Amino acid sequence: MIKGLPDKRGKFGGFGGRFVPETVMPALLGLEKEYLKLRRDREFQTELRRWLRGYAGRPTTLYRADRLSKHYGRAAVYLKREDLLHTGAHKINNAIGQALLALRMGKTRAVAETGAGQHGVAAATACALFGLNCVVYMGEEDMERQRLNVFRMRMLGAEVRPVASGTGTLKDATSEAIRDWVANVRDTHYIIGTAAGPHPYPLLVRDFQSVIGRETKAQAAKEGLRISKVIACVGGGSNAIGMFFPFRNDRSIEKIGVEAGGRGLDKENAATINRGRPGFLHGSYSYLMQDGEGQVLPVYSLSAGLDYPGVGPEHAYYHEAGAARYMAVTDDEAIEAFKLLTRLEGIIPALESAHALASLETVMPGTAPGEAVIVCLSGRGDKDVEMVEKYLGGKR
Numbered sequence: 297m298i299k300g301l302p303d304k305r306g307k308f309g310g311f312g313g314r315f316v317p318e319t320v321m322p323a324l325l326g327l328e329k330e331y332l333k334l335r336r337d338r339e340f341q342t343e344l345r346r347w348l349r350g351y352a353g354r355p356t357t358l359y360r361a362d363r364l365s366k367h368y369g370r371a372a373v374y375l376k377r378e379d380l381l382h383t384g385a386h387k388i389n390n391a392i393g394q395a396l397l398a399l400r401m402g403k404t405r406a407v408a409e410t411g412a413g414q415h416g417v418a419a420a421t422a423c424a425l426f427g428l429n430c431v432v433y434m435g436e437e438d439m440e441r442q443r444l445n446v447f448r449m450r451m452l453g454a455e456v457r458p459v460a461s462g463t464g465t466l467k468d469a470t471s472e473a474i475r476d477w478v479a480n481v482r483d484t485h486y487i488i489g490t491a492a493g494p495h496p497y498p499l500l501v502r503d504f505q506s507v508i509g510r511e512t513k514a515q516a517a518k519e520g521l522r523i524s525k526v527i528a529c530v531g532g533g534s535n536a537i538g539m540f541f542p543f544r545n546d547r548s549i550e551k552i553g554v555e556a557g558g559r560g561l562d563k564e565n566a567a568t569i570n571r572g573r574p575g576f577l578h579g580s581y582s583y584l585m586q587d588g589e590g591q592v593l594p595v596y597s598l599s600a601g602l603d604y605p606g607v608g609p610e611h612a613y614y615h616e617a618g619a620a621r622y623m624a625v626t627d628d629e630a631i632e633a634f635k636l637l638t639r640l641e642g643i644i645p646a647l648e649s650a651h652a653l654a655s656l657e658t659v660m661p662g663t664a665p666g667e668a669v670i671v672c673l674s675g676r677g678d679k680d681v682e683m684v685e686k687y688l689g690g691k692r
Contacts, residue, residue, distance in 0.1 A: 298544040298545055298614070298617065298619050301610070301613070302495060302498065302499055302609075302610075305495070306328075306494070306495020306496060306498075306499070307495075307609075308498070308609045308610045308612070308613035309612075309613040309616065309617065310574075310581070310613075310616075311574070311580075311581055311582050311609035311610070311612040311613050311616075312495055312498055312580055312581060312582070312609035312610070312613075313494070313495060313580060313581055313609075314494040314495050314579060314580075315494065315576050315579050315580065315581060316494050316579040319478060320474075320478050320494070320579070322481075323477065323478060323481040324494055324495070324496070326401075327401075327485075327496060328495065328496040330397070330400065330401050331397060331496055331499075331500050332496075334397060334400060335500075335503065340396065340400065343396060344392065344393055344396055344504075347392050347396070348389065348392060348507065351382060351392070351425070352381050352382050352383075352388045352389065352392060353380060353381050353382050354381070354389075354507065354511070355511045355515070356376060356377045356378055356380050356381060356508075356511065357376075357377040357380060358374055358375075358376055358377070358511075358512060358515040358516065358519070358670070359374060359375045359376075359377050360372060360373075360374050361373045361374065361375055361637075361640075361641050363640040363641055364636070364637065364640050364641055364656075367636070367640060368656060368660040368663075370660045370661065370663040370664060370665065370667075371524060371525075371660065371663035371664060371665065371666075371667035371668060371669045372521075372667070372668050372669070373656065373660075373668075373669050373670075373671065374516075374521070374668055374669070374670045374671070375641075375643070375670075375671050375672075375673045376508060376511075376512050376539070376670060376671070376672045376673060377673055378508065378535065378672060378673055378674050378675065379643070379645065379646070379649070379673050379674070379675050379676035380676075382421070383414065383417050383418045383421050384414065384417075384646075384675055384676040384678060384679075385414040385415075385418065385646065385674060385675030385676065386505060386508060386534070386535045386538065386672075386674050386675065387414045387415040387417070387418035387419075387489060387534075387675075388418040388421065388422070389504050389505055389507055389508070389538070390415075390418070390487075390489065390501050390504040390505055390534060391408075391415070391418035391419045391421065391422040391487060391489075392418075392422050392425075392504075393500070393503075393504035394406075394419075394422070394485065394487040394488075394500070394504070395419075395422035395423060395425070395426050395428060395487065396426070397485070397500070398426075398428060398485035398487070399426055399428075401485060403428070403483055403484060403485040404428060404429060404483050405428060405429040405430070405431070405480065405483050405484045405485075406419065406423050406428045406429070406430050406431075406484065406485050406486070406487050407430075407431045407432070407433065407473045407476045407477050407480075407484055407485075407486050407487070408420075408430070408431075408432050408433070408473060408486070408487045408488070408489060409432070409433050409434070409466065409469040409470040409472070409473040409488070409489060410432055410433070410434050410438070410445075410449075410466070410469065410489060411434075411435070411438050411465060411466030411469065411531070411600045411601050411602075411603055411604065412438070412442055412445070412599065412600040412601030412646070412647075412648065412675075412679060412680075413434070413438070413442035413444075413445025413446065413448070413449070413600070413679055414445065414601065414646070414675055414679065415489030415490075416432040416434060416445060416446075416449050416454070416456070416489075417445050417448050417449055417452070418489075419432060419454070419487045419489070420432060420448070420449045420452035420453065420454035421452055422487070423452075423453070423454065424452045424453050424454075430452075430453065430454040430455070431454065431455045431457060431476065432449055432454050432455070432456050432457070433457050433459050433469040433470075433472040433473045433476070434446065434456055434457070434458060434459065434469050435458070435459045435460075435462075435463070435464040435465040435466060435468050435469050436458045436459065436460050436464040437463065437464040437465050437600075438464070438465055438466065438469070438600045438603075439456070439458055441600050441683060442600055442679055443682075444678070444679055444682075445679050457472070459472050462594075463594045465600070465603050465604075466531075466600070466601075466603055466604045467577075467592065467595075467604060467605055467606075470488075470493075470578055471578070473486055473488075474486065474493075474578065474579075488501065489501075489532070489534065490531065490532025490533060490534040490604075490608060491505070491532060491533050491534045491537045491538075491608035491610060491611075492532040492533070492577075492578060492580060492582070492604075492606055492607065492608045492609070493578050493579055493580055494578070494579030494580055495580075498580070498608050498609055498610055501534050501537075501608075502534075502537045502538065502541055502608075502610060504538075505534050505535060505537060505538025506537075506538050506541045506542055507538065508535065508538040508539050508672060509526075509538055509539045509540065509541055509542035509543055510542045512526070512539065512542075512670060513542050513543065516668065516670070521668040522666060522667055522668060523543075523546075523549050523667070523668045523669075523670060524548075524549065524550065524663055524664075524667040524668065524669060525549065525550045525551075525552055525659060525663070525669045525670070526539055526540065526543055526549060526550075526551055526552070526669075526670045526671075526672070527552045527553075527554065527652050527655055527656075527659065527669065527670070527671045527672065528540070528552075528553060528554070528652050528671070528672035528674065529553075529554050529555075529556075529602065529648045529649060529651040529652040529672075529674060530553035530554060530555050530569075530602075530607060530611060530622065531555075531556070531566070531597075531599075531601050531602035531603070531604045531607075531648065532604055532606065532607060532608050533553065533607055533608040533610070533611045534608070535672050535674040536553045536611065536672070537608060537610050537611060538672075539551075539670075539672045540553075540614065540619075540620055541610075544614075544619060550620075550621060551614070551619065551620035551621070552620065552621050552622075552623065552655060552659065553569070553611060553614075553620055553621070553622040553623075554622075554623055554624070554625055554651045554652045554654070554655045555567040555568060555569060555570055555602070555607075555622060555623070555624040555625075555651070556595075556596075556597035556598075556599055556602035556603070556624065556625075556627075556630075556651060557570075557624035557625050557626040557627075557629070558595075558596045558597050558598070558626065558627060559596065559626065559627060560626055561624055564595075564596035565595065565596060565597070565624065565626075566585070566595035566596060566597040566602050566603055566604060566605065567624035568583050568584060568585055568595075568604075568605065568606060568607040569583050569607055569611065569612070569615050569622040570622060570623070570624045571585065571624075572584050572585045572586065572605070572606075572607075573586065574612065575590055576590075577592060577605065577606040578606065580606075580609050581609065582606055582607055582608065582609040582611075582612040583606065583607050583611075583612045583615070584605050584606040584607070585605040585606075586605075592605050593605060597627070598627040598630065598631075598647060598683065598687060599627075599630065599646075599647035599648050599650075599651065599680075600647075601646070601647070601648040601675075602647075602648055602651065623655060623658065625651050625654040625655055627687070629651075629654040629657070630647060630650040630651045630653075630654045631650070631684065631687060631688070632654065633645075633650045633651075633653035633654035633656070633657075634647065634650040634653075634677065634680075634684060636653070637650070637653055638677075643673070643676075644676060644677035644678070644681070645673055645675070645676065645677050646674060646675035646676055646677050646679065646680055647677065647680045647683065647684070648674055648675060649671075649672070649673045649674045649675055649677075650677075652671050652672060652673075652674070653671055653673075656669070656671070
């Protein structure tokens with residue numbers, strides 16, 4: 297049985313924890329103390345549910361994709377429609393939760409990191425809603441790939457600061473956001489976007505995103521579905537852990553995380569669990585892509601949101617405990633899934649979500665009629681259509 301980890305040290309089995317300079321510890325300890333108090337606060341939880349329902353648009357639909365199901369001719373495919381949320385992705389669940397947390401802590405300013413831009417948009421949205429000043433760090437490479445989301449963040453009043461160091465992607469944006477937070481912790485909260493980083497971030501992000509799995513479980517039970525698998529894409533892993541956690545002890549239901557195979561597992565990719573090994577990144581012990589001396593290696597994915605060299609420690613724990621299976625799909629496979637869902641269901645998925653959909657090519661032959669396979673459609677593809685057009689060279 298998988299327990300409701302982490303333990304008091306912030307450990308998921310041997311993963312997670314707090315591996316940070318002494319100067320960072322007071323900020324983390326203060327955040328942990330406040331969050332553990334609010335986690336049990338009925339008033340806070342009621343307020344969070346009210347904003348998620350009335351503002352973000354929860355509960356999201358559990359949609360039966362009939363034409364996609366017919367295409368595979370096996371189990372019925374259902375989509376958990378996080379793409380229907382305000383701002384277009386699951387990121388708003390966590391952003392609203394952390395913005396409310398920041399207000400309770402008396403903060404007036406928030407910083408965030410973003411890769412694909414959806415977390416940056418969600419953080420900027422939540423800050424606009426609650427009157428917090430907002431700074432979003434984003435790699436220069438990602439700013440070019442996601443120009444629409446950069447414009448949206450600025451329209452929402454956020455300052456978007458480009459990061460040129462390293463590879464100019466999500467890893468480097470995260471590092472800059474952490475530096476800003478530590479330097480300005482008296483008035484600033486760091487709204488981290490994924491279930492990674494030092495404790496208590498993996499815990500609080502998982503808690504805020506677990507609404508995905510709780511709703512899915514209740515909706516499936518109401519419809520009498522016999523779930524055989526739940527599937528979600530994994531970069532840092534917030535939408536996936538949000539889906540998996542409420543199902544963690546349902547042994548009859550396979551949990552499948554889908555990483556970015558990039559140009560191939562023997563080439564450039566961001567398949568951290570499949571190709572990485574345990575080490576330290578951003579204050580946490582988990583799987584990451586590193587060389588023989590422990591230096592973080594550059595990673596690649598067509599999807600900016602999956603272009604991260606680490607993974608949340610709870611996923612590392614699930615992997616080693618055999619509680620979930622992690623596979624990888626390539627850019628080409630994700631693009632084909634992107635096209636397939638668009639044409640068969642009239643739903644344009646985010647490239648991140650397309651990775652989860654692409655796994656159906658491997659997963660569905662092992663299913664049977666009468667079963668239900670649920671895919672977390674973590675976001676919509678508005679932000680990615682230019683990238684896909686460029687990738688396809690104008691072809692459809």
